Amino acid sequence: MASTQLLNSSSLLSKSSSPSPRHHRHRHLKPPQTITCTATPSITSPPLPQPSPSLPTTFSAKYVPFTSISTNTPTPESYSLDDVVYRSRDGGLLDVQHDMDALKQYDAVYWKSLFDSRVGTTRWPYGSGVWSKKEWVLPEIDNDDIISAFEGNSNLFWAERFGKKFLGMNDLWVKHCGISHTGSFKDLGMTVLVSQVNRLRKMNRPLVGVGCASTGDTSAALSAYCAAANIPSIVFLPANRISMAQLVQPIANGAFVLSIDTDFDGCMKLIRQITAELPIYLANSLNSLRLEGQKTAAIEILQQFDWEVPDCVIIPGGNLGNIYAFYKGFKMCEELGLVDKIPRLVCAQAENANPLFQYYRSGWKEFKPVKANTTFASAIQIGDPVSIDRAVFALKNSNGIVEEATEEELMDAMALADSTGMFICPHTGVALSALMKLRRNGIISPTDRTVVVSTAHGLKFTQAKIEYHSGGIKEMDCRFANPPDSVKADFGLVMDELKNFLSRR
Ligand SMILES: Cc1ncc(COP(=O)(O)O)c(C=O)c1O
Numbered sequence: 298m299a300s301t302q303l304l305n306s307s308s309l310l311s312k313s314s315s316p317s318p319r320h321h322r323h324r325h326l327k328p329p330q331t332i333t334c335t336a337t338p339s340i341t342s343p344p345l346p347q348p349s350p351s352l353p354t355t356f357s358a359k360y361v362p363f364t365s366i367s368t369n370t371p372t373p374e375s376y377s378l379d380d381v382v383y384r385s386r387d388g389g390l391l392d393v394q395h396d397m398d399a400l401k402q403y404d405a406v407y408w409k410s411l412f413d414s415r416v417g418t419t420r421w422p423y424g425s426g427v428w429s430k431k432e433w434v435l436p437e438i439d440n441d442d443i444i445s446a447f448e449g450n451s452n453l454f455w456a457e458r459f460g461k462k463f464l465g466m467n468d469l470w471v472k473h474c475g476i477s478h479t480g481s482f483k484d485l486g487m488t489v490l491v492s493q494v495n496r497l498r499k500m501n502r503p504l505v506g507v508g509c510a511s512t513g514d515t516s517a518a519l520s521a522y523c524a525a526a527n528i529p530s531i532v533f534l535p536a537n538r539i540s541m542a543q544l545v546q547p548i549a550n551g552a553f554v555l556s557i558d559t560d561f562d563g564c565m566k567l568i569r570q571i572t573a574e575l576p577i578y579l580a581n582s583l584n585s586l587r588l589e590g591q592k593t594a595a596i597e598i599l600q601q602f603d604w605e606v607p608d609c610v611i612i613p614g615g616n617l618g619n620i621y622a623f624y625k626g627f628k629m630c631e632e633l634g635l636v637d638k639i640p641r642l643v644c645a646q647a648e649n650a651n652p653l654f655q656y657y658r659s660g661w662k663e664f665k666p667v668k669a670n671t672t673f674a675s676a677i678q679i680g681d682p683v684s685i686d687r688a689v690f691a692l693k694n695s696n697g698i699v700e701e702a703t704e705e706e707l708m709d710a711m712a713l714a715d716s717t718g719m720f721i722c723p724h725t726g727v728a729l730s731a732l733m734k735l736r737r738n739g740i741i742s743p744t745d746r747t748v749v750v751s752t753a754h755g756l757k758f759t760q761a762k763i764e765y766h767s768g769g770i771k772e773m774d775c776r777f778a779n780p781p782d783s784v785k786a787d788f789g790l791v792m793d794e795l796k797n798f799l800s801r802r
């Protein structure tokens with residue numbers, strides 16, 4: 298039932314049968330103010346500042362070795378975003394570096410006004426929460442090459458009841474990145490990556506498809522965006538380790554799906570080897586393009602708070618790209634003067650897959666990959682995260698914290714959140730458990746403005762919820778289970794049940 302609901306609600310799928318969802322109407326029209334090949338800032342509303350003719354009208358970005366960012370050392374090594382490259386010459390990570398000098402020519406008021414003016418519009422592609430920040434994301438792409446489902450602009454939910462009831466907090470927020478086209482935050486990165494592949498294929502670059510290893514969400518996003526762009530997608534899934542709802546997504550979207558008898562880390566190793574051999578573009582977050590889209594969620598949070606910076610942001614971590622993406626989004630806002638500080642970042646891991654937590658607890662002495670054990674937070678069952686260096690950098694530079702959650706803690710937290718009207722995924726349960734611990738030990742105070750990043754839709758994880766609420770999980774009390782009562786179709790018996798229920802309230 299969960300998967301049916303998700304598939305029915307996907308606007309990507311309905312696109313082919315119904316050619317004119319509201320935001321596609323303008324796609325091939327060029328309204329006077331639309332930016333085309335260059336990223337000329339364009340503003341027409343009277344109160345918005347106009348770029349002066351003497352200021353730059355194009356922006357650019359390139360790949361540089363991540364170490365040049367983390368050590369703040371200029372490097373001659375760089376690559377065009379049109380190159381197919383995932384690693385620096387010495388085998389390290391890459392990062393997308395924007396021409397900050399050009400961006401700094403415009404003041405903070407300009408950027409805030411520009412971004413705010415695009416929220417909720419139907420103007421292609423700026424109505425997307427990602428592409429509303431195009432100049433900071435992928436400035437040089439032609440608008441017609443963009444593959445978007447108007448992702449982003451997700452609800453920043455005031456978790457009033459959860460905060461007050463369980464934590465004594467009045468300023469707790471949940472950023473629902475999972476309420477999205479394919480049901481997770483991966484849409485934010487995938488629109489950027491697939492758009493760039495679309496551009497490269499139009500430039501006749503010999504890319505036969507796009508591939509990823511996945512614990513479920515990356516593959517769902519990849520296959521949907523590729524289907525929309527008519528680009529072949531190839532996904533490697535760890536056999537029997539992802540939810541049925543996640544498995545059916547790439548299948549339905551026409552991906553070539555290999556269910557492989559290994560764990561995620563094994564699939565990741567294989568896809569890296571395959572993409573080194575074949576002209577298949579790598580879609581995992583090792584590819585730094587993905588993080589450019591994901592970082593917009595951080596910018597969006599600031600925008601939703603009228604550019605006030607929250608005290609703390611808690612993010613569940615697996616392959617560890619997202620924690621860096623959030624850091625990058627916040628940092629860019631600080632560097633360009635939109636805010637004057639960044640929030641404290643917390644990365645939350647499942648105890649059963651906690652290599653970052655162990656590294657943190659050792660005082661950052663030595664990183665050791667782990668064999669990730671089964672966890673209800675199956676999308677973060679990852680023992681050898683590719684973005685470990687990015688995550689450590691983000692945490693060290695944000696006074697960051699790493700926390701972990703046991704299976705019982707994460708499932709209880711999920712059940713408690715659901716009981717206050719949310720319907721979250723187990724990964725968000727991990728983040729909420731971390732928050733509960735940090736509140737208990739006083740690191741987060743009752744008045745701290747705190748944002749928990751919810752990464753996937755709860756409907757993808759109904760099986761975990763069913764097991765919890767039926768109380769059938771080994772060695773777990775399932776304290777907050779709410780199983781249905783069975784009763785015969787008899788007025789008196791139904792009345793008895795109801796009286797019983799009401800007397801307990
Ligand atoms: C639902 C969900 N939450 C959290 C994560 C963790 O994100 P990251 O791998 O960027 O740390 C993932 C994927 O790994 C995910 O699918």
Ligand SMILES: N[C@@H](CCOP(=O)(O)O)C(=O)O
Binds near residue numbers: 511513514582616677
């Ligand atoms: N949770 C992820 C794991 C892969 O992460 P990625 O961000 O590197 O693609 C998934 O859904 O597959």
